[in-house]
Amino acid sequence: MESNPILRIATKIMTPYILMFALYVQFHGDYGPGGGFQAGVIFAAAFVLYALIYGIETARLVLPMGVAALCGALGVLIYAGVGIATMFLGGGFLEYGFLDSHDAEHGQHLGILLVELGVLTTVFGVMVVIFYSFAGRGRVEE
Template sequence: MIQHHLILRVVTKLLVGTIIVFALYVQFHGDFSPGGGFQAGVIMAVAFIIYGIVFGLEKVKQVFPAWIVHKMVALGVLIYAGTGVVSMFLGYDYLDYGAFSPHHPTHGQHWGLLIVEFGVGVTVTGVMVAIYYAFAGRPPAISDEDW
């Protein structure tokens, strides 16, 4: 990696942490305001994509390996679908969040939404980073000298 653009590298390191904290805020505050799993997943993925653009694909893969990214895609879907299966095992309809707190269905709705939105966030983060890895990792069709 070429060691230039010191300011860009320092600012990126500062921004990545801030972006991740904001993504977590959007994730866990999404049922009270605009936002939720999809938006938080995209914001979280942006943190890793920016890191990869500035520091290179190999560096970001050291921080966030591709095997973890692929596992996240499946894990998020399992969390989402598993929430519905658990509600069915508890005698309710698929994704009926009242199953999580039968005596106070409003609390169950809150917990169910948090779990499902978390699953969506995990999946979207994994998919977006996997797409970045796929595009950034492919060899160029034409070399720089041929331009």
């Protein structure tokens, strides 16, 4: 598969668009269907496609396993961090209205965006790690 020029070029063309579509899904989640979970999966799908076509070793150069695992942890941290931040700003845990001192609605908006970002990072990291560990395991002789 790694030598098929059509697949290689097509992947090269499509990968940035898949990534961009994921970001669109992420930031447009307030108005249409979408959000952190879906965006994370699509983001990960771009890397999975890349790894399938160019080989798992090349993909690991682009995005090492450790970085993906770090993403998985970072997302939870962002989520909980937003909660702690609202506590410092005087509200309850995850009470986004306090993120903006003037307008509670803006605070909610900001909070939701940040939290969704956390979800995106976690889901993306987890999916890539799971894929790497399955694909990099080596074949069983049949």
